[in-house]
Amino acid sequence: MKHPFSRLFGLGEKELPIEKEMVDERDEIKKIPVSHIIPNRFQPRTIFDETKIEELARTIHTHGIIQPIVVRESDENQYEIIAGERRFRAIQLLGWDEVPAIIKNLSDTETASIALIENLQREELTPIEEAMAYGKLLEMHNLTQEALAQRLGKGQSTVANKLRLLKLPEEIQEAILQKKITERHARALIPLKDPEKQIQVMNLIIEKGLNVKQAEEQVVKLLTVVEKPKSKRRAISKDMRIAVNTIRQSLSMVSDSGITLDSEEEEFEEYYQFTIKIPKKKS
Template sequence: MSVKKRGLGKGLSALISEEIIVDEGKPSNEFVENIDIKLIIPNENQPRQEFHEDALSDLTNSIKIHGLIQPIIVRKVKNKYEIIAGERRLRACKAAGLEEVPCIIKDVNTEVSAKFALVENIQREDLNPIEEALAYKKLMKDYNLTQEELANEVGKSRSYIANTVRLLNLEGEIVDYIAKGELTSGHGKVLLGIKDKQQQLLAAKKIIDNNLNVRQTEEMTNKKTIATKSTNSKENRDPHIMDLEENLMRTLGTKVNLIQGNKKGKIEIEYYGYEDLERIIEVLTK
């Protein structure tokens, strides 16, 4: 029985053929070559930063018994071979004492290699949200890509890219909490509604200490925001208006202020840069 791997993002599928067919557990591809492990070098654009020791140990033991079933994907760089996908497999091969590693050699440039490495990790769900956000940010910066262009390349929506990258705007310790899995990206998105970084951090610690889920986090931050506004406000605001503000902030992921007049009012929506404005517009025009 032949099984075909999931496709890449729309743009990458046209650039890199991913026709790796698996038949009875054995890779079959005319470009598979055994390469001296000493000639294989890491990819500086590797998005994955953490490699869990237990999982790596299990893979190492499997390779010692069965060998490497799925080849590593590389590209030729001068007299070396740079990894495109498979750094964890390479580490396990080294730990298993292999001298040669089966590889698929791709003729691609640095940009395509970086995108492929990102997509490969996303499809395996190997990246934590912060690694994913950093990878998106680096690709956009290094190759002058818009969020829309990157979204097309990796097969994600533009709003998904925007919301993921926004996690990097959180207070530094909170970013670390998400990277370590102590908080989810859902928690992070709610915490972005708290603009004061110290208050963000206090809220994050309360979430962890009380094991709050995302819904409970939303309720906590809403109450906190309302309490803060009540303390600082010089006027007795309509509770209904305040509830509407909270609902809008939760929907748009940014600060919203409803200003009432005698016969009319206005809505103030904060945004933080052009990309954030595009994200808000996309939410409003859905």
């Protein structure tokens, strides 16, 4: 059975099945030593729920493995997981020496695509892991966001919103991974642009337990604060000081002669300005 993603991602007629569709009745199931198996280097999932792995291990202990894992030959006498890493981790937990597996001959691109799509279909990835998976698929298959969205059956805005999360500071991405803040909280921080302000509001969200609306209000406050521009006073050169003092002395001499002066002195960033008013005598 050909998986639809084999054509969607331009991978020819080779199978790109996910889970059951990956296994053909003609495939030979072999017992492979657990010590000879390595994780999928393209695995998008960075956090595995240990509780669920333990539950799966108990199920496997009671009922055995209903479906073998799928691997490909890596280095000599080593096999890289293509699909079934949760089952593999459960088997490790049980302390089994061997695991039933089917060996497939797939390229890096095919292996990576399967790992990414398999996890995307499960809908168990964190928003950051999902965003990273989208980014890798875009890069591997040289697609636009619109094309990727169409091939995954998702809206373009969904893909775009996920990818925007990758522009946030690492501290915020890690907070999403650890589920300290939600995706909607993180998206509320994007308009701030300034990483320091984004982290500042994120910390406030965590400390105060702010909901999304309250987080958005904090962002609006920061965006509407208008900072007064600080005047930059330039150092006055020796010649400038002499010129300014000469004008002041001249004005003082005129005043001492009995002529009424109305003068105003202003300092600007680029220059000094003297405004002098000499009233006319009435005839």
